[in-house]
Every structure is written in C-alpha cells, then in structure tokens.
Amino acid sequence: MSIKVGVSACVIGDKVRFDGGHKRSAFLMEDLAPFIDLVPVCPEVGIGLSVPRPTIRLLDRGETIGVRLVETKDSTADYTEKMVAFSQKKANQLADMDLCGYVVCAKSPTCGMERVKLYRENGYVASEKIGVGLYTKELMERMPWLPIEEDGRLHDPVLRENFVFRMFALKDFYDSMAEGISRRAIVEFHSRYKLVLMAHSPADYKSLGNFVANIAGHEINEFYLEYRTRFMRAISNHATRKNNTNVLMHLQGYFKRALDKKQKAELSDLIHAYRKGNMPLLAPLTLINHHLNQNPDPYLQQQSYLNPYPESLRLRYGL
Ligand code: SF4
Numbered sequence: 001m002s003i004k005v006g007v008s009a010c011v012i013g014d015k016v017r018f019d020g021g022h023k024r025s026a027f028l029m030e031d032l033a034p035f036i037d038l039v040p041v042c043p044e045v046g047i048g049l050s051v052p053r054p055t056i057r058l059l060d061r062g063e064t065i066g067v068r069l070v071e072t073k074d075s076t077a078d079y080t081e082k083m084v085a086f087s088q089k090k091a092n093q094l095a096d097m098d099l100c101g102y103v104v105c106a107k108s109p110t111c112g113m114e115r116v117k118l119y120r121e122n123g124y125v126a127s128e129k130i131g132v133g134l135y136t137k138e139l140m141e142r143m144p145w146l147p148i149e150e151d152g153r154l155h156d157p158v159l160r161e162n163f164v165f166r167m168f169a170l171k172d173f174y175d176s177m178a179e180g181i182s183r184r185a186i187v188e189f190h191s192r193y194k195l196v197l198m199a200h201s202p203a204d205y206k207s208l209g210n211f212v213a214n215i216a217g218h219e220i221n222e223f224y225l226e227y228r229t230r231f232m233r234a235i236s237n238h239a240t241r242k243n244n245t246n247v248l249m250h251l252q253g254y255f256k257r258a259l260d261k262k263q264k265a266e267l268s269d270l271i272h273a274y275r276k277g278n279m280p281l282l283a284p285l286t287l288i289n290h291h292l293n294q295n296p297d298p299y300l301q302q303q304s305y306l307n308p309y310p311e312s313l314r315l316r317y318g319l
Helices: 026-031 081-094 136-141 159-175 183-192 192-201 204-213 220-235 241-253 262-274 282-294
Strands: 003-008 034-043 056-060 067-071 100-104 123-129 148-150
Touching: 003 081, 034 159, 067 081, 081 136, 081 148, 081 241, 136 148, 159 183, 159 220, 183 192, 183 220, 192 204, 192 220, 192 241, 204 220, 241 262, 241 282, 262 282
Parallel strands: 003 034, 003 100, 100 148
Antiparallel strands: 056 067
C-alpha cells in the first residue's frame, strides 16, 4: 500500500529553509515511510526565492489591502501575488493526484496551518491565533476534505492518531472506487465505517446514514464529492473516550451468545477500565478482536474501527 502524501519539503529534510536548514520529521520519515509516497513542495523556492534568503512574514495591512507576504526587513518586497498564483496552480495539480494527506511545516508564513504570527505595520504581532500560511490556506480551500497537519502537532498522540487514521481512511475511500464510482461502492464503504462514525461523531453517523440511505435520488458524481467532504470532516472530530466506550459496548453486544459468564465479565471490566482512563483503548479492542477471531462475524470483520491502519504504527497505545 502506498499512500500519496504532500509535504513541506523542509519536513523531509531538504535544506530549503530561509537559513539553509531543514525541519526533518522523524515520525514521517521513519515510522510512516513504509506506507507513504511523499510529494514534497517548497512554495518559497517554487516562486523563485533563493536558499538562504531574507526572512518573510505575514503583514496585516488593514481591511482594504489585507494580509501580505513581505520581507521582514523590507516590507516593499511583497511576494503575495506570486505566492497566491503558485499556490492556486499547485493546489489544482495536487487535487488531481488523489492525495490522502499533507504535512506542513508549523509557524511558517507560507506553510503554517494555524497560529502563524500576523504582524502590524508598527512591528507588533497583531495575532497568533488567526494567521494561516498563504500556501496552506489555498490547499485548505481547494481540498477541504484533505487531512492536513503540522509537523510539530504530530508529536501529540491524539492528533497523530487522528491524522494518520484519516489518511488511511481516505486511501481506503479512493481504493474502494478503483473500479469506478458507483452507489454500491459508496454504500459498502459507508457500511465499513459505521462504527468509526459512531466513535468520531454520533451526529454525523446519523446524518450521513440518512444521506447514504437516499443515494438513489442523487447524481452519483455529485454525491461522491459531497460524501467525501462530509465523511472526512466527520472523522476529523476526535473519537472521545465516551463515544469509544459506547462503540465498545455496542461491539460487546455482538458476543452476547458466544461468550460465557467469565469471558463477558472480563470484557466488561476492560471496557470500564478504559472508560475510567485506567487502560488504553487497545486493551478492550485486542480482546474483542480475539473473540472475533474465535466467533467470526462478517459485518464486524469488515469494520474499519477494529483495524484502521497497520498495528506496527502503534498509534493506539497512547489513546
Ligand atoms: S516551511 Fe514551506 S516554504 Fe518554508 S522552507 Fe519549508 S517548505 Fe519551504
């Protein structure tokens, strides 16, 4: 399996930063490397800037002019138009490549995804909350379904798991349509992600369920596009302990007849230990997978919730 993932070139170790350095991500280049096919882009080099180069930043020039990408020491050197044109062209190219994720470099006025410093004319920081790098802003607008994450945030186990999970889910979605977009392919895909949706967003579980139930009344290509965006947005919500507990109890119900009293008590204890935060999610899931091997059930076996990505990534250890 090779999952196409866009990436800020400095995050793979290319020495393209303003100071000639890089920001290599070990997680991306070592742990994820066997599963992904990287598409590196350095937008600043892409618009013709040199390495090394003067630092640039986002400058808020007020309501009429807006946010500009300028050199820190010479705000008349303005790269906004060049960067927007480059970003729009690149985002269009990437949108045709079935990318399944994008890792951007944090804090950069070009690649940062959030909390990029936005300066005022007087040199003070206007806000660290709303600034988004110009390139990444275009990516997010052109591909609202695409999982995008910053390199630094991948150190957080919850954010990391959610990002990787979404990447694998999107790849699965594209693979499911490999023989052509069809109602059947979408319904089957949706069916495999029911427990996932229950865990990530019970509200979307219901509304997407209704949407899919009425698939026959929609033009299939329009349905595909809307479903992709709504599904990817739904799973970008983190699966809470409470929702995961509900899914685990739902799964437990499938083994009502197959397990004896002692086995049932053992599973209940593990679920409650997880609910209280005394066990990782992996503990009850491992036992459920074990019972599923002993008592095969076609509906459960195809549920992505039970095996969303290769175990070797060890992403559920910290949840
Ligand atoms: S943050 Fe983006 S623009 Fe800056 S060096 Fe890295 S890839 Fe290039």
